Amino acid sequence: MTLDLMLDADEEWDSSTDWARLAEAAARAAIAESAFPRLAALERPVELSVVLTTDAEVHALNAEWRGKDRPTNVLSFPQAEAHELAAADTPGPELMLGDIVLARETCAREAEEKSISLEHHAAHLMVHGTLHLLGYDHLEDDTAEDMEARETRALARMGIDNPYEVAA
Template sequence: MTLDIAIDADGEWDSSTGWAELARSAATAAIAESAFPQLGQGERPVELSIRLAGDAEVHSLNAEWRGKDKPTNVLSFPMAEADDLQESDVPGPELMLGDIILAHGVCEREAADKAIPLDHHAAHLMVHGTLHLLGYDHMDDQGAADMEAREIRALARMGISDPYAEDR
């Protein structure tokens, strides 16, 4: 798997945290818990990008692409089609899954509200975003339950507790 990670130049994201390794672990765990665990394992490599940005950048993207005039914790921009994901074990050019972008301030506030480390919350959002790139959504109860279960299993692979446990 090719993972492009970009970290906001303004230094909001703590440079002492191993964000690149966390992003790789999160994407790998999400793929393993998806319906496409073979992605990147065969003759067709996959690529995705994760950008750790500030709230202003995510606010702008959220307004432009979703019509919501506020920052959000994570945005996903899928590029692969369902047929491409189904045929990911067929040799071919690198399959671009898409882009994920996290907003530092929103993530930091949410982590503080949940009393969890920022890196654990960011990992959850990276897993969540990767699942969106793989075609999962939470628009209805069934989709939300499936996506949540996959997130919990993916985070467990990383040694991170169930982020929904206190909500139950």
């Protein structure tokens, strides 16, 4: 797979972290644990955009697109339809998975509350966001359990502890 990662990092995000490397590892781990692991073996390019920004920007996006007048840790904006993901191994143009947007202040606060590094928390949110782009959700108990298990396995691939055990 050729993953075309577009990373836009706000200056508030620590420049000493290789966010592009972390985002690519998170996306690859999430794809490997999804119903579409063959995306990783495609010759067809796959594109994913990750935006690391501020609470203010995420607040505005959350209000505009979800009708929620507050910031949140991560937003996902899928672009690929289920039928496109299912047929991803057929020749075609670049497969656009979508966009993931993380809010710096909220991510940092949550990481501190959980006593984990910002990098590990951001990786979890990037895995979570990628799974949303691949059609997963956590609206019902059974889908939430499935998504959580996939997140945990993906993070384990990255050497990151189960965030749900840390939080418990």
